[in-house]
Amino acid sequence: MPIRVLVYEDNTPLREALSVLIDGTSDYDLVGAFGDNLRVVSQVAGLQPDVILMDIDMPGQTGIEAIRKLRQQPTVADVLILTVFDDDDRVFEAIRAGATGYLLKKTQPSRLLEAIREVYEGGAPMSPSIARKVMQTLHYRPNTDISQLTTREGQVLARLADGMSYKLVAADMEISIETVRTYIKRIYEKLHVHSVTEALAKFRS
Amino acid sequence: MPIRVLVYEDNTPLREALSVLIDGTSDYDLVGAFGDNLRVVSQVAGLQPDVILMDIDMPGQTGIEAIRKLRQQPTVADVLILTVFDDDDRVFEAIRAGATGYLLKKTQPSRLLEAIREVYEGGAPMSPSIARKVMQTLHYRPNTDISQLTTREGQVLARLADGMSYKLVAADMEISIETVRTYIKRIYEKLHVHSVTEALAKFRS
DNA sequence: GCTCGTATCCCATGATTATGGGATTGACCG
């Protein structure tokens, strides 16, 4: 069963090149190719693609907005972003919106086909520079401040981060609320802050 | 100039196979191959590898602990995890510790060499299933609650998340502290919470 | 013209937090 691909790309020569590439390769089926994504929701519902190739910079509505609308639907299709932009803002906005993969337009046709298959098979292809950015956002930045908290102080802070009040923290840890207060005072000294919200801002920085 | 590769893998047959593969390929230089990573810091300092292949499950000290120690040094080498584990906990622990790439051991030798080069050139190769997991953690989970906040309410919440007090938020937004209070009251109604920390817990969920 | 939503400000009361003291216990270290 071939992979059903739907293309959104406003640049006509490129859109046609993509169409020819996909339609001309066995195991890949081009189910549509559009120059704008204004009717993306109904088109996806009707054409039932497995993978959607989406350009970011399109007239009327950006590819990112289109992804957001798709996400509000019970869609199963995965979206592969194909763009010339590799600036952090655009990349992460698209990923957060729900993109499954992110390729730069300079990607080779053979790699593009491979990426479409990878998405279809449960992967998340990215250009190398994008992948590195994504990894770096997940890297833990050692925080000398918070690492010097004691076990109990850390537990208190974690509970506060979950939205618990002093009272609840005390109940949950089975200690007196006065003890909670004491720990929080010490946390403030160590982190050089003066309120829970400030401490939490440092905690998750 | 060949890529200098250092291998940590306790399984001897596999370690030797990796050594032969790397050393036998032009443009790749095997600078060392060890069965344990207890002296990883000094070895890396001495051998000056560009890319480190690291197994996770090793005797004495896990590959993740080794990465943590390397991160505390002024090391420039990138670490590529090579493991049989693809469970979420282990994957994300390694990534947070500072791994640059994450490959499963079932990866083909040709793909492995390609991945080493990709790391060297600034990428972050991952097995498809790992890449998908990474992307999903970054996906914004549409929160109907917070999306119904007005512009100003959202701005207030963002500033509270940065650790600002009502007073500071008011000064920063150039509005009265009473207005800040009003917005916060409405935020509480919309998010069904009763404190700043609770609201923030929902805000970033 | 009227309603609704957003943005803005004000007041009063009670609950929670912040700050700055003390105090005790047990573990670990030299």
Place this chain on the structure above:
DNA sequence: CGGTCAATCCCATAATCATGGGATACGAGC
């Protein structure tokens, strides 16, 4: 054995925050 540190509890005062009112103004939409 004395010192330090983590963990535990208590009190009092001041500052913030939470809650529940009310009020005005402006633009969009019916």
